[in-house]
Amino acid sequence: MTPPLLSLHGIGKTFGSVTVLRDVAFTARAGRVMALVGENGAGKSTLMKVVSGIHPPDPGGEIRLRGEVVRFTTPRQAMDAGIAIIHQELNLLPSLSVAENIFLGREPRTAIGRIDWSAMKVRAADLLARLRQGHVAPGTPVEHLGVGTQQMVEIARALSLEAEVIVMDEPTDALTDVETRILFDVVDTLKAEGKAIIYISHRLNEIFALCDDVTVLRDGRMVHAGPVADLTEADLIRHMVGREISDQYPYVQSDAKPVMLEVSQLSARGVEDVTFTARAGEVVGFAGLMGAGRTELGRALYGANRLSGGTVRVDGAAIRLRSPCDGQRAGIAYVTEDRKADGLIQSHSIRFNMALGALGRLSTGPVVNRRRETTSVAEYMTMFSVKARDMEAAVSTLSGGNQQKVSLAKSLLTRPRIVILDEPTRGVDVGARRDIYTLINALKRQGLCVLLMSSDMPELLGLSDRILVLSRGRLTGSFDRGEATQERIMERAVA
Amino acid sequence: MPKTKPPATTMAATATEIGPPSTGGAGRVLLRMLADNKSLIGLIVLMAVVAAYSPNFLTVDNLLNILRQTSINAIIAMGMTFVILTAGIDLSVGSVLAFTGAVCASLVAADASLWVALPATLMLGAALGAANGVVVAIGGVQPFIATLVSMTVLRGATLVFTDGRPITTLSDPFWAIGGAYIQGIPVPVVIAAVAFGICWFVLGQMRFGRYVYAIGGNEQVTRLAGINVTAVKIAVFAVSGLMAALAGIILTARLESAQPTAGMAYELDAIAAVVLGGTSLMGGRGLIFGTLVGALIIGVLNNALNLMDVSSYYQMIAKGAVILLAVLVDSRGKSRA
Numbered sequence: 001m002t003p004p005l006l007s008l009h010g011i012g013k014t015f016g017s018v019t020v021l022r023d024v025a026f027t028a029r030a031g032r033v034m035a036l037v038g039e040n041g042a043g044k045s046t047l048m049k050v051v052s053g054i055h056p057p058d059p060g061g062e063i064r065l066r067g068e069v070v071r072f073t074t075p076r077q078a079m080d081a082g083i084a085i086i087h088q089e090l091n092l093l094p095s096l097s098v099a100e101n102i103f104l105g106r107e108p109r110t111a112i113g114r115i116d117w118s119a120m121k122v123r124a125a126d127l128l129a130r131l132r133q134g135h136v137a138p139g140t141p142v143e144h145l146g147v148g149t150q151q152m153v154e155i156a157r158a159l160s161l162e163a164e165v166i167v168m169d170e171p172t173d174a175l176t177d178v179e180t181r182i183l184f185d186v187v188d189t190l191k192a193e194g195k196a197i198i199y200i201s202h203r204l205n206e207i208f209a210l211c212d213d214v215t216v217l218r219d220g221r222m223v224h225a226g227p228v229a230d231l232t233e234a235d236l237i238r239h240m241v242g243r244e245i246s247d248q249y250p251y252v253q254s255d256a257k258p259v260m261l262e263v264s265q266l267s268a269r270g271v272e273d274v275t276f277t278a279r280a281g282e283v284v285g286f287a288g289l290m291g292a293g294r295t296e297l298g299r300a301l302y303g304a305n306r307l308s309g310g311t312v313r314v315d316g317a318a319i320r321l322r323s324p325c326d327g328q329r330a331g332i333a334y335v336t337e338d339r340k341a342d343g344l345i346q347s348h349s350i351r352f353n354m355a356l357g358a359l360g361r362l363s364t365g366p367v368v369n370r371r372r373e374t375t376s377v378a379e380y381m382t383m384f385s386v387k388a389r390d391m392e393a394a395v396s397t398l399s400g401g402n403q404q405k406v407s408l409a410k411s412l413l414t415r416p417r418i419v420i421l422d423e424p425t426r427g428v429d430v431g432a433r434r435d436i437y438t439l440i441n442a443l444k445r446q447g448l449c450v451l452l453m454s455s456d457m458p459e460l461l462g463l464s465d466r467i468l469v470l471s472r473g474r475l476t477g478s479f480d481r482g483e484a485t486q487e488r489i490m491e492r493a494v495a
Numbered sequence: 496m497p498k499t500k501p502p503a504t505t506m507a508a509t510a511t512e513i514g515p516p517s518t519g520g521a522g523r524v525l526l527r528m529l530a531d532n533k534s535l536i537g538l539i540v541l542m543a544v545v546a547a548y549s550p551n552f553l554t555v556d557n558l559l560n561i562l563r564q565t566s567i568n569a570i571i572a573m574g575m576t577f578v579i580l581t582a583g584i585d586l587s588v589g590s591v592l593a594f595t596g597a598v599c600a601s602l603v604a605a606d607a608s609l610w611v612a613l614p615a616t617l618m619l620g621a622a623l624g625a626a627n628g629v630v631v632a633i634g635g636v637q638p639f640i641a642t643l644v645s646m647t648v649l650r651g652a653t654l655v656f657t658d659g660r661p662i663t664t665l666s667d668p669f670w671a672i673g674g675a676y677i678q679g680i681p682v683p684v685v686i687a688a689v690a691f692g693i694c695w696f697v698l699g700q701m702r703f704g705r706y707v708y709a710i711g712g713n714e715q716v717t718r719l720a721g722i723n724v725t726a727v728k729i730a731v732f733a734v735s736g737l738m739a740a741l742a743g744i745i746l747t748a749r750l751e752s753a754q755p756t757a758g759m760a761y762e763l764d765a766i767a768a769v770v771l772g773g774t775s776l777m778g779g780r781g782l783i784f785g786t787l788v789g790a791l792i793i794g795v796l797n798n799a800l801n802l803m804d805v806s807s808y809y810q811m812i813a814k815g816a817v818i819l820l821a822v823l824v825d826s827r828g829k830s831r832a
Contacts, residue, residue: 370700
């Protein structure tokens, strides 16, 4: 085995009175991919922030890079020492070009100090070619690229830094299957070049497919470290949650109920001529590749995107959908895939966010009824087991899974009858996922109509009563629970 | 003091960040206000310094004088707070003040009943503000530009309406709005206090107030939560216009005339008061109480520089320096938090 490139010993981190990390140790070796796994809030992100110099570790902890003890006080120092992080939320400047993003702050200069654009483009093209992204022109503005390609730009930036340790935080969350495969190839290439990769993911199958070693964190402690080959998937889950998860997708059978939602010939931006119906107490899954129009369909059904044609009926009555107000009035709720931009006001409290859409119900006349608000919010926090200091904690302080729970609770507080869930488990760990699945089943049992849009195929197959497939804005397939398979869906999704 | 139950305490703790505290004992609330509101500490320090230098400062007459002089700016600044909380800005308040003041004066001069003249003026102010709101929320124009335009247009309209001359009002009941006392307290101060109470209630306790904070926090999220953002934005500018009109009435009554150049640069003092009070120009964060403190800081500063016989030329420089200092201290505190 190669010598350790980066090793941590006795790392602890406390914020005020809250201990986030306790005595964590791990070793990343050159030419190996180490998975870092754990539930949301287990401390993975904090640990990576310690490694990258954003947070200094508590005294007593030690970070060694190539055997030397290092102490980073700024992210720049970590970067210069050869540690690069590719964050879950990409840190690219959308209007700048690929090359400008790769060399941001380190642009190649000509002899007289001007930016050497041609050298920059050539070097960017080299890096992209190494990542098998030769088709991307270095001059393209990043905002014109898909999320997957943007991720490659981030990796190219890490390579341009000559980074030897590359941390990838949930890199495949926003990627399509094809993009994921390319990413895996790239990771293999980096591995062959002798880089040490730290790979953070919730997707267990990826860990088994890609990683050599695994370190498991639970509640801020390291609970397991060793080669992936020594573990089964069940072992790994047990280490992560500290308990067995027997049935990953708890499907419940429900009786046929009347049709609640009828959509006919609906057209909107990215959606063409979509017709379907959904029943009360039914989970209708929507499959499709990235950009197939799932999000656009969800937003249109809620009134967030303008309809250009077609009708939507709820309980037989046509509804007007010109703004989210109309959607809400018709009893429709939409839980966005993009929590940060569309879902929650990050700077405001859990209470403020959860109650926001439901204030009409939580008020006496125009005056907010604080007691009713507190009771409702507390009830939903318990029901969803939101982990937070209290309901006044700012949403930005919560982990991804907990934010998602707040986002779901916010929509359900409006007492909708039709719930549109857009990627409800993106960036959410195994334990919280399970909570969300249970919740979906509970909604179903209460007779709500659930539209589930997800890129996670096993999840769709596991929970849906029926799966509709979208491709380039059109419905291309419909499968009942019994007849849906990954292959059949994929075949329609690429149609 | 009875012990408050834990949820109530935590509620008040962060309520100070987004809405006023609604629970907890008075002493506790005061302590928290001091802790969360550096501008209040600033005001107290400023008053202590001035009192040490000038024996005439801490007299009842002078303090009432400060309050009266502050009331107009405080009222405008409270309206401005609504707009700034939604991440907007209203530059037209000074011109709205002048125009509504002139209309009010002409109504009073024409012997219209105050029961007609005052509501009509207030409604005019709200309508002018709402027009700003329509241009911003429906027209999609930046608030800075939209209100810059209405600032110019309304100043011109005021000059046209008054023919460039003051409109004098000789009506004792009208004068009382600006010059009389209730129980020894100047009427404008009473009006400002009532306006403060209403604004505090609207922002802290009403659904509308939540929406104001929400829009400033993240407009997109607010829209997707099914809230009519357009209507709230229009209403917010209407509030600002209404408050400017209220200030216009008080100023006109006090001077017993409407000056076509009244309210010039008042928007700057109002914005300064809001910012001194700790409200973020990015929206979403701030308290109406802070704005009141901010207005008082400016009022005390003006008064102190007068008492110390500082030339009015230097006064402007000193005022600017103090505002910069206060905002710097505040932003340093925030970035560390």
